[in-house]
Amino acid sequence: MDGLQTLENILQSLVAGVLIGAMYGLMCVGLTIIFGVMRVINFAQGEFMMLGMYFAYFCFAWFGSWAFFDGVWFPFMLALLAGPALFVLGMALHRSLIHSVTGRQASGLEAQGHYAQLVLTLGIALVLQNGGLFLFGSSPVSVSNELSYSAWEWGPMVGDRVSVFVNQAQTIAAILAVVVVSAFGLLMARTRLGKSLRAAADNPDAATYMGINVDRAHRMAFGFGVGITAIGGGLLATNISFQPYIGTEYVIIMYAGVVLGGLGSIRGAFLGGLTIGILQQVSAIILPNQLQNTVIFVCFLLIILLRPQGFFGRRERIA
Amino acid sequence: MNLATLSGLKRDSLHIGVFALVYAVLAFLVSNSYYQLIMTIVPVWAVMGVSWNLLSGYSGLISFGHAAFFGLGAYLVALCLVVWELNPWLTIVLATLAGGAAGLLVGLPTFRLRGHYFALAMLAYPLALLYVFEWLGYQEVALPMHREAPVLFMQFENGRWHILLGLALLVAALLTSSAVAHSRFGMALLAIKLDEDAAEAAGINTLKWKLAAITVSAAIAGAAGGFYAVVLLVVTPLAVFGMLVSAQALIFAMFGGVGTLWGPVLGAFVLVPLSELLYARYAADFPGIQGVVYGIAIIVVILFAPQGLLLKLQAWRKPGQVRLLGSTAATADFGAGDELLVVPPIPDENPHDNPVLAVTALSKAFGGLQATNDLSFSVRHGELLGIIGPNGAGKTTLFNLLNGFIPPDAGQIRFHGQPLGRQRPNRRCALGMARTFQVPRPFTHLSVLDNVVLGAYVHADSRQQAVRYASAAVQLVGLHDLHDYPAANLTTKELRLMELARALASRPTLILVDEILAGLDAVAMQDMLAVLRKVRALGITVLIIEHSMQAMVQLVDRFIVLDHGAMLAEGIPDVIVRDPAVIEAYLGKKWLQGTEKRAAAGAARTKGEPGHE
Numbered sequence: 001m002d003g004l005q006t007l008e009n010i011l012q013s014l015v016a017g018v019l020i021g022a023m024y025g026l027m028c029v030g031l032t033i034i035f036g037v038m039r040v041i042n043f044a045q046g047e048f049m050m051l052g053m054y055f056a057y058f059c060f061a062w063f064g065s066w067a068f069f070d071g072v073w074f075p076f077m078l079a080l081l082a083g084p085a086l087f088v089l090g091m092a093l094h095r096s097l098i099h100s101v102t103g104r105q106a107s108g109l110e111a112q113g114h115y116a117q118l119v120l121t122l123g124i125a126l127v128l129q130n131g132g133l134f135l136f137g138s139s140p141v142s143v144s145n146e147l148s149y150s151a152w153e154w155g156p157m158v159g160d161r162v163s164v165f166v167n168q169a170q171t172i173a174a175i176l177a178v179v180v181v182s183a184f185g186l187l188m189a190r191t192r193l194g195k196s197l198r199a200a201a202d203n204p205d206a207a208t209y210m211g212i213n214v215d216r217a218h219r220m221a222f223g224f225g226v227g228i229t230a231i232g233g234g235l236l237a238t239n240i241s242f243q244p245y246i247g248t249e250y251v252i253i254m255y256a257g258v259v260l261g262g263l264g265s266i267r268g269a270f271l272g273g274l275t276i277g278i279l280q281q282v283s284a285i286i287l288p289n290q291l292q293n294t295v296i297f298v299c300f301l302l303i304i305l306l307r308p309q310g311f312f313g314r315r316e317r318i319a
Numbered sequence: 320m321n322l323a324t325l326s327g328l329k330r331d332s333l334h335i336g337v338f339a340l341v342y343a344v345l346a347f348l349v350s351n352s353y354y355q356l357i358m359t360i361v362p363v364w365a366v367m368g369v370s371w372n373l374l375s376g377y378s379g380l381i382s383f384g385h386a387a388f389f390g391l392g393a394y395l396v397a398l399c400l401v402v403w404e405l406n407p408w409l410t411i412v413l414a415t416l417a418g419g420a421a422g423l424l425v426g427l428p429t430f431r432l433r434g435h436y437f438a439l440a441m442l443a444y445p446l447a448l449l450y451v452f453e454w455l456g457y458q459e460v461a462l463p464m465h466r467e468a469p470v471l472f473m474q475f476e477n478g479r480w481h482i483l484l485g486l487a488l489l490v491a492a493l494l495t496s497s498a499v500a501h502s503r504f505g506m507a508l509l510a511i512k513l514d515e516d517a518a519e520a521a522g523i524n525t526l527k528w529k530l531a532a533i534t535v536s537a538a539i540a541g542a543a544g545g546f547y548a549v550v551l552l553v554v555t556p557l558a559v560f561g562m563l564v565s566a567q568a569l570i571f572a573m574f575g576g577v578g579t580l581w582g583p584v585l586g587a588f589v590l591v592p593l594s595e596l597l598y599a600r601y602a603a604d605f606p607g608i609q610g611v612v613y614g615i616a617i618i619v620v621i622l623f624a625p626q627g628l629l630l631k632l633q634a635w636r637k638p639g640q641v642r643l644l645g646s647t648a649a650t651a652d653f654g655a656g657d658e659l660l661v662v663p664p665i666p667d668e669n670p671h672d673n674p675v676l677a678v679t680a681l682s683k684a685f686g687g688l689q690a691t692n693d694l695s696f697s698v699r700h701g702e703l704l705g706i707i708g709p710n711g712a713g714k715t716t717l718f719n720l721l722n723g724f725i726p727p728d729a730g731q732i733r734f735h736g737q738p739l740g741r742q743r744p745n746r747r748c749a750l751g752m753a754r755t756f757q758v759p760r761p762f763t764h765l766s767v768l769d770n771v772v773l774g775a776y777v778h779a780d781s782r783q784q785a786v787r788y789a790s791a792a793v794q795l796v797g798l799h800d801l802h803d804y805p806a807a808n809l810t811t812k813e814l815r816l817m818e819l820a821r822a823l824a825s826r827p828t829l830i831l832v833d834e835i836l837a838g839l840d841a842v843a844m845q846d847m848l849a850v851l852r853k854v855r856a857l858g859i860t861v862l863i864i865e866h867s868m869q870a871m872v873q874l875v876d877r878f879i880v881l882d883h884g885a886m887l888a889e890g891i892p893d894v895i896v897r898d899p900a901v902i903e904a905y906l907g908k909k910w911l912q913g914t915e916k917r918a919a920a921g922a923a924r925t926k927g928e929p930g931h932e
Binding site (some may be wrong): 019035041043097100103114116118119120122123124125126127128129130131132133134138226237247249252255257288290291293294298300301304305 | 379381383401403428429431432434435438439440442443444446447450451453454458563564566568570573578605606607608609610611613614615617618621622625
C-alpha cells in the first residue's frame, strides 16, 4: 500500500466517519435528553433505535410498492416518521412503567431509585429485543434503495489518484440528522416547552413550585429522547443491515458518545457521537473489522475512567 | 438445638446443609437426562446470582459486567482441555483464580467511579471481550470427549453427578456469601451501600473492601463459568460473554431478594426452570422466549416487590421483622464505663508539648472562589477550639480538607507531628481523627448501636470489642435507651448524638464537630453542651464549627474566626467578642449591647443558682 493509497483510505474513512457519526450524534442526543432531564440511565435506548429501524423497514415493505411512495426519498421520510411514532410509544412506556421509579416516586426508593431504573430499563430492553426476535425474525434486513449504492466522487485529487466516494444515502441521512438536532436545539432554547423541560432538569422541586408539571416534563423528555434516537435508527437503516439484537452494541456506542460529550449536554452528545463515528471508521483502516467495536468499548472505558465529566459539555447539564 | 442461640453463620450453614441434602436426594430420584440437565443448570445460575449479589447486592455498586468473569472461566476450562488436555478439576480451580484476578484488575480502575458511571463502565468489559474472542477465532469451542477417563474429565455417564457437582459449587458459594455477610467484611459493604462517604469518614477503607468484594465475587463467577463449559460441552462468545449472562445474574438476585443470602437461589430456582421449560415447548415459534420471561419477571419485581420476592414473603409472614443481610442486630454491652473511650496512646513523643493539629498556609479554591485562604493555626492537646464565621466563610471546607475528603491546593496539615499528605479519610480516622457531618449522615436502615459499631471497627480487633466500644460511646451520649431503634426514627438531636457516638467509638484523639448545635432549642442545646464537655473530659481534643456565638462562649477555650476563607481573629472568648473586626464582619453592632445585657443577666442568674457553670 503506497502513500497515496493510504491518504485515500484515510480521507475515505474520515468522510464516512463524519456522515455515520452525524447519525450516531443524533442517537446520542436522544439518550442524553432522557438522562439530562430525568437523571435516568436508559439501557433500552438501543432497542428503541432498533424499533425505529423496523418501523422504517415495515412501512417501506408495506407501502413502498405504491406508486405514490416510489421515490428515493421515501425511506428517509419514514425515518423521520419513526420519531413521532416512537415518541408516542415512549410517552406510553413512561406513563405505564418508567414513571413509577423516577422523579418524585423514586425519592422513597433505595439510592433515589437508581437501582430500580437501571434494572427496569434492562427488563424493557430484554422484552423488546427478544419480543423483536419473535415478531421480526432473526434474519438481517435493511431499508436500502439505489441511493445506498450510489456515491458522488470527489477527485481525483492527485493526478488520476486519490478519489473519495461520498455515499449519497449517508449524506442525505447526515444532513437530516443535523436538521433534526438543530430543530430540537431550537425547541429547547426558544419554546415554552423547552424552558419547562430545562427547568424540570435543573431543579425539579423549584420547577414544581413554579407551576411546572414535572411528571409531564419527564414524560415529554422520555418521548423526545426515544423518538429522536428512533429517527437516528431509521436513518442508519438506509445504510446497514440489522436484526433485533442490534441494540446492545449500539447502546454502548451511544453511551460512549454521550459520556464523551458530557452526560446531559445536547451539543456535547452530538459532537461525542460524531467523534465516535469518526473513530470507528478510522480504526477500521488499521484493525480487523471484528475489533471495531472493541475499539469503541475501550475508548468508552478510557473516557469514563479518565474524564467522566466528558470533553464538550458542562457537567450534568442540559442544553 | 435452639436456633435462636446460633450465630448467623452457623444458622446459615445449617440451612445450607438441609437444602443440599434435599436437593441431593432429589437428584437421585430424577433419571430423565433432560431434567437432570436443568437440575444442573439451575445451581450454576444460582451461583451466578450469589456472585453478583456478593458485590452488587451487598455493596450497592451495580455490575452489568459479570459475564466477563463467567466467560473467562468458561473459555479457560474449554481451551485448557482442547490445547493441553488439562482436566476440569484442575482448570475450574484455575478459572476461580483467574476470575478473582480479573475482578481485581477490573475493580482497580473502575472503583474510581460510582453510581451510574460504575454500572455503565462494567457493561463495557464483557462486550469488549466478546469481540476479542470472536476475533481470536474462538467462535465455537467444543470440548473434546474423553470416554476413557470420565471421572477425571467430568464427563460422567450419568448426569446426576453433574447435579451434585453443581450443588457443591452452590454450597461453597452460599457459605462464602454467608461468611462475608456475617463478618466485618459484610458490615463494611453494607456501610458502603448506605453512605460511602460516611463509611470512609468512619474509618472504613472503602476501596479495600470494594476490591475484596469484586475479587471474591468474580472468583465465584469464574468457577461457575468453568463448570458451565464442562456441562454444556461447547462455548461460544455470545453464550458466555453476552449481555444475557450479566443480566441473568442480576435478575435472579433482584427477583429473589437483593442483598439477602437466599434471594439469588430463589430467583434461579423459579426462573431458570420456567424459562427452560417454556423454551423447550415454544422455541420453534418463539425463539426469544427466555429473554422475554426474564425481562417481564424483572419488570414485575421492580414495580411490585422492589426488595425481591423473599423479603416480600417474609414481610407478609412476619411483618416488621425484615432485616438486611449484613446488619448485625448487635446486642449492646453496657457493662463498661467511659474509660473504654479514653484516648489511646498518642503516636507522639511529647504529646503535651506538640500541638495535636498544626495547619500551615492551607489554601483551597473552587474555580474563582477562594474557600480557604492561606490559613495557619494549631490545636493544643485537650483543647476545645471553636471555629466561627459567617455563612460561606469556608468552615466546612476546612473540615473537608482536614479529614481528607478534598485535597488542598497548597499548605500542610500535621496531625500529632506527622504530615498527613494525601492520606484518605479512613486512614486519618485510623490515626485518631474523627468527624461528624453538618447534615447528619446516618445509616438509616441500621439500629443506633449498629451505626456506632460501624465506626468502632477501626481500633477493634474483634466484633465483641467493637460492640464494647460502641456501647460505651452510645452510653456516653445518652442514647442507651434508644440503642435498638432504627436510625431512621431518630430526631435531629438524637441523630447528631448518634453521629457523635459513631465518631467517639473510633477512639479518636481529635473530633471535628460540624454545627452540632444548629437548630436545637435552648434545652436541647444545653444537653448537647453537657455531652461535649463530657467528651472533652475524656481528654479528647475537640474542634467545633458553630454559628451560635452565645452557646459557644459557654463551651470553648479559644476561638478562631474565619471570613472569606482567611483567619480574621483568634483568641479566648472574652477577647473575641470585643474584637472590632469580628463585630464588624460577623456579630454586628447590636451584639455589643446584647453582650452587656447578657452579662448582667448571667451574673444575676449565677447568684440565684449556686454551682451553675
